[in-house]
Amino acid sequence: MVSNDGRVNPVDATTPRIGLLVGDGIGHEIVPAAQRTVDAAMSAVGAPEVQWVELPVGYDAIAEHGDPLPASTLDALDGLDAWVLGPHDSAGYPAQFRGRLTPGGTIRKRFDLFANIRPAKAFAGVYATAPEMDLVIVRENTEGFYADRNMFTGSGEFMPTPDVAMAVGVVTRRACERIAHTAFRLAQGRRRRVTVVHKANVLSLTTGLFRDVCVEVGAQYPDVEIRTEHVDAMAAHLVRRGADFDVVVTENMFGDILSDLSGELAGSLGLAASLNSSETRAMAQAAHGAAPDIAGRNRANPTALMLSAAMLLDWMSERRTDAVLGLAADRIRLGVTGTLAAGVATADLGGLASTAEFTETVGARILRR
The missing domain is CATH 3.40.718.10 (Isopropylmalate Dehydrogenase)
Known part of the structure; x- marks a missing residue:
């Protein structure tokens, strides 16, 4: 008490x-x-x-x-x-x-x-768009473009003029490493597959760093298969073949969106x-x-x-x-x-x-x- x-x-x-x-x-x-x-x-x-x-x-x-x-x-x-x-x-x-x-x-x-x-898992007795889905989204929770998490003090969003709004995105090697270890350890107790989700074709420095560090960490887990996917393609894959995925690791905003999508697909x-x-x-x-x-x-x-x-x-x-x-x-x-x-x-x-x-x-x- x-x-x-x-x-x-x-x-x-x-x-x-x-x-x-x-x-x-x-x-x-x-x-x-x-x-x-x-x-x-x-x-x-x-x-x-x-x-x-x-x-x-x-x-x-x-x-x-x-x-x-x-x-x-x-x-x-x-x-x-x-x-x-x-x-x-x-x-x-x-x-x-x-x-x-x-x-x-x-x-x-x-x-x-x-x-x-x-986690996003379909249950018997509940209608699901993806009835075979059983995956886990591992979302980095402290960085990215979320304005409440990416600054020591103040907001990561600001307006230099009344007509211009800007946002700061933050990705650090330390944060990528620790969330990657979390994902790969989790996969070792499941089906031993990790998908790293990023948008490095556009956000090449920030989500590119996230992708690369996760792949580097994955090399320490030779028993776990590693795949990488762009976030837009991943959204489509979840709808079409969500049952194919095991552990999905991604940055903050992507993880928030994909986990809501997966939750609804699972029921x-x-x-x-x-x-x-x-x-x-x-x-x-x-x-x-x-x-x-x-x-x-x-x-x-x-x-x-x-x-x-x-x-x-x-x-x-x-x-x-x-x-x-x-x-x-x-x-x-x-x-x-x-x-x-x-x-x-x-x-x-x-x-x-x-x-x-x-x-x-x-x-x-x-x-x-």
């Missing part, structure tokens, strides 16, 4: 501690759903109960602390190595907060969460899990947004955040050398896939289940296996 001064109270070293940041919109429904799913999975495999550290963020934090991401929340995260972040509706925040980094962006930058891992962004990580910290965060239009109506699909939480448990299992956390992650995936295969789904997938009903069904499947 968190003390009055914002510090995380010490607990037994074997107790998993996970931060819980509900966020905005449907976060108030899907974050508790993911929490209950994790608790069920931990119970099912005989793991210690998770110590959930609830921290304010978003509209709730503005109401209580006058800021969507209070210093007390960031200070508490300093004492944790894993947390679950719900979606935020930063576009709807009061005007004084709209020109700054989003809560998620601030957290990613503060903790250097350089790897954004986004829905409502299924699209996501993990942001460094070598020492990780944050589960669904790829979709806060969906304020359906917030509070018990209609939100919690699948993406449930699967993101499973990825977080996998990451913790590897880092802590604790196999039981990996078993709990497997239980979550089995619970979700079994529920969808049985035809239980929320409205966005054409089903009739409410958020609560879907969560209860997943939890029951987890506990009975």
Whole structure:
């Protein structure tokens, strides 16, 4: 738990501690759903109960602390190595907060969460344009053309005159090397194929450096096949033959776009899990947004955040050398896939289940296996 001064109270070293940041919109429904799913999975495999550290963020934090991401929340995260972040509706925040980094962006930058891992996998029971798809987008999360990530201070976008807008893109060898190692290590546990996506025929220096460094790193993994693709061709390939790809590594903006495309081809962004990580910290965060239009109506699909939480448990299992956390992650995936295969789904997938009903069904499947 968190003390009055914002510090995380010490607990037994074997107790998993996970931060819980509900966020905005449907976060108030899907974050508790993911929490209950994790608790069920931990119970099912005989793991210690998770110590959930609830921290304010978003509209709730503005109401209580006058800021969507209070210093007390960031200070508490300093004492944790894993947390679950719900979606935020930063576009709807009061005007004084709209020109700054989003809560998620601030957290990613503060903790250097350089790897954004986004699986796209079709599920039985869910209609998919690419029903055989099972790939992972490995997205470099700190550089590129994203104005909130490519400058030490200030924005990477600027206007020298009212009629001219410019953007700075940043690619460094260090960032390319570490995301490439992440991708190739991941591929070694999958089908041993990595596709490096770039646009070096136009952005020859920036994405050319990304491509070349990834290929150099790939030479250290002789058991993994390497391919390179231009991003425009890759978008077409995903639509036509998405099942042919295993691990796709690319820069920030390309990864953002291709992962959304892959998620929809695999069934829905409502299924699209996501993990942001460094070598020492990780944050589960669904790829979709806060969906304020359906917030509070018990209609939100919690699948993406449930699967993101499973990825977080996998990451913790590897880092802590604790196999039981990996078993709990497997239980979550089995619970979700079994529920969808049985035809239980929320409205966005054409089903009739409410958020609560879907969560209860997943939890029951987890506990009975």
